[in-house]
Amino acid sequence: MGEEKIDGIDEIREEPMSKFNSICVFCGSNSGNRRVFAEAAQDLGNELVRKRINLVYGGGSVGLMGLVSRTVFDGGLRVLGVIPAALVPLEISGESVGEVKIVTDMHERKAKMARKSDAFIALPGGYGTMEELLEMITWSQLGIHSKPIGLLNVDGYYNSLLALFDTGVKEGFIKQTARNIILSASTAHELMNKMEEYTPSHEQVAPSHSWEISELGYT
Template sequence: MNEVNNNERRFKRVCVFCGSNSGNRTVFSDAALDLGHELVKRKIDLVYGGGSVGLMGLISQTVYDGGCHVLGVIPKALMSLEISGQTVGEVRTVSDMHERKSLMARESDAFIALPGGYGTMEEVLEMITWSQLGIHDKPVGLLNVDGYYNSLLALFDNGVKEGFIKPAARHIVLSAPTAKELIMKMEVPLNSTYYCCSFLPY
């Protein structure tokens, strides 16, 4: 990750978590395409789950066609489920989901979650947890397409209210309805008084 000045930071590679399905409405596919174009516009490479179907296929193809590097990371057991035809860019196969997330985290400067199912939510929640524990200090954002993540954000707020999430930790999670707005938020440096030094090389 490149630090530009005290008020802004730039990313070389962003990890995008998203579904191997496209959802029931075109607004989700449109958001994946928009995020892909925004990454290309900013010359940011993509790290993602390695699939060629659903939102994964859309964003990877968009970033690849735009001339940026695409790294897909996929467990061997999921190749038949998440790959249809050829994938684009570089694909690394790993043994399991834990290795997948670790590699994606090491290769990325920031994390964005598009709408997705249990897998997408589990992945982004783990990155939030790792940030809270000081394993990394990379920004984590939810692309809240048409309010898709409103209920999850409300759950986080309730966790603060009920004393299970520290108020400072609530600010780990950024959200915005568009890719441009979200990346702009993520470029603002995090409050260094909350985060401890990383103790793993992510």
């Protein structure tokens, strides 16, 4: 039985069902125009509950953020939300979900979410979700972390982004091994299986010990 503190909370896990203790989910504060996106958020939340994986997310109680966080919280797992003070009135409606940490800016938000997570998953979302996803991909390529990064490609939402990555490989801007950093699947179950089996295969730009990781707020 293992015990760990997450921001002062004692966490006890008797029978781990996954190699991941906590996963960070990037997703939108909107729900999208089609029910399929909300269903995917709830499905991901249920998959985390089934595998007894805690959630780290952007702290909002609306949109896809609200759906995935409430699903995990109602399933009895830990939920840690990290949100900049400026976004509190925009992304938290009514009661917050789980524990919410208010930070000063987006940089601190991403660094804290990364520190508290063993892997990352992006649901459909807008510019913010894509920016968070791409930063984690970049950090992996640079050698700052080696954690799995998954893209839940709901109903082909991210097909164009994945095609852009492939174009980057074709045109010589992305190495083929670095293209393998991002894992994608259309269902939460399939994506989680891929992430459980992930082993980094790309050459890191610089080894992790050469980075001033503390300055990046990563450790």
